[in-house]
Amino acid sequence: MNPIIKLENIHKIYPAQKRMFFKSKQGTDNTAVSNMSFAISEGEMVAFLGPNGAGKTTTIKMMSGILVPTTGEINVLNMNPHKNRKAYAQHIGVVFGQRTQLWWDLPLHESFEFLSYIYKIPKKIYKKNLDYFIELLELDQFIYSRVRELSLGQRMRGDIAAALLHEPKLLFLDEPTIGLDVLAKKRIREFLIQINKEKKTTLILTTHDMDDVIHICNRIIIIDNGQKIYDGDIHRFLEENRTYRTLVVDLFEKSTVTHIQGAELIKETDYKLWFKFDPKYIKISDLIANISAIYKIKDLSIQDTTIDEIVRSIYEAPKSKMNSEEYCKQ
Ligand SMILES: Nc1ncnc2c1ncn2[C@@H]1O[C@H](COP(=O)(O)OP(=O)(O)OP(=O)(O)O)[C@@H](O)[C@H]1O
Numbered sequence: 001m002n003p004i005i006k007l008e009n010i011h012k013i014y015p016a017q018k019r020m021f022f023k024s025k026q027g028t029d030n031t032a033v034s035n036m037s038f039a040i041s042e043g044e045m046v047a048f049l050g051p052n053g054a055g056k057t058t059t060i061k062m063m064s065g066i067l068v069p070t071t072g073e074i075n076v077l078n079m080n081p082h083k084n085r086k087a088y089a090q091h092i093g094v095v096f097g098q099r100t101q102l103w104w105d106l107p108l109h110e111s112f113e114f115l116s117y118i119y120k121i122p123k124k125i126y127k128k129n130l131d132y133f134i135e136l137l138e139l140d141q142f143i144y145s146r147v148r149e150l151s152l153g154q155r156m157r158g159d160i161a162a163a164l165l166h167e168p169k170l171l172f173l174d175e176p177t178i179g180l181d182v183l184a185k186k187r188i189r190e191f192l193i194q195i196n197k198e199k200k201t202t203l204i205l206t207t208h209d210m211d212d213v214i215h216i217c218n219r220i221i222i223i224d225n226g227q228k229i230y231d232g233d234i235h236r237f238l239e240e241n242r243t244y245r246t247l248v249v250d251l252f253e254k255s256t257v258t259h260i261q262g263a264e265l266i267k268e269t270d271y272k273l274w275f276k277f278d279p280k281y282i283k284i285s286d287l288i289a290n291i292s293a294i295y296k297i298k299d300l301s302i303q304d305t306t307i308d309e310i311v312r313s314i315y316e317a318p319k320s321k322m323n324s325e326e327y328c329k330q
Helices: 056-063 085-089 108-118 123-137 152-164 182-199 210-216 234-241 284-292 307-316
Strands: 003-014 030-041 045-049 071-076 092-096 170-174 202-206 219-224 227-233 245-251 264-269 272-277 297-304
Touching: 003 056, 003 202, 030 056, 030 202, 030 227, 045 056, 045 182, 045 210, 056 071, 056 170, 056 202, 092 152, 108 152, 123 152, 123 182, 152 170, 152 182, 170 182, 182 202, 182 210, 202 210, 219 234, 219 307, 227 234, 234 307, 245 284, 272 284, 284 297
Parallel strands: 045 202, 045 219, 092 170, 170 202
Antiparallel strands: 003 030, 003 071, 219 227, 245 272, 245 297, 264 272
């Protein structure tokens, strides 16, 4: 499939700030993105993951045309996002969880009308899309309320509808579920999956919420220190990396031992122990036998490693491992 987004050897350097009263620069230049290359095809749902300051937002801003790369080639929908900004804006939607593109003092439906005017959306298409979003996102309960009066979850549903009214081919979402409760997150995830399925909208997402990633995306790109350290299928990533499991043991008596053969004690309270182990090296039955040789066990449970823990372990891995072929799939 032909990629609709292509980044080749992108670098983004933020220049050091100039001093207010002197000609010299203060501090050093900041390389936010370094040698970044990837391609994304139509209809993909890709999550950008990485610790704070990794370069995710800078990368998204370059793809959406807000920032210009210092060097490198960027091509989205056969356009240069920054150079062709006006034409490009017609084909993309942008949602920032921490900011709104709606007009604070206008009722939500007037914000929508204003956007339909800005994007020159034909009346028929506008009405069809609006009706569809009202139904799917249940906007009817608050569409006549002023944006400033909406809850965060309602505002976010309004923001997502606003970003899609002009039927963009690409939707950039920066932390779209930040601060929302479980139900509101679920509603937004289901909506995004539906839109992707029905309209083939390509979704590019940054998030710190691993549930968003697992539910919405089929591919992840992990960034650290401005560099891509993993790019691949989310399920394959989990299979390859979710090797450790945790055995949680409830005890009848107070714990005294800190070492059990074949496992690492990662947490303990008086009557509960958490052992991290790798099933490739020790069978669960052997591990339980080792523990019951020392303790009277009251209860047992096994926890899988979360994607959050896996991603963190990749951030914390030595640089040589991060940059190896094994981790950089593209
Ligand atoms: N306008 C700017 N001027 C100078 N440096 C900047 C600017 N914006 C970002 N940076 C720096 O670029 C680096 C990457 O920042 P970026 O916001 O892209 O990271 P991020 O991965 O999105 O982080 P977060 O998860 O915290 O949002 C950081 O070191 C940051 O301090």
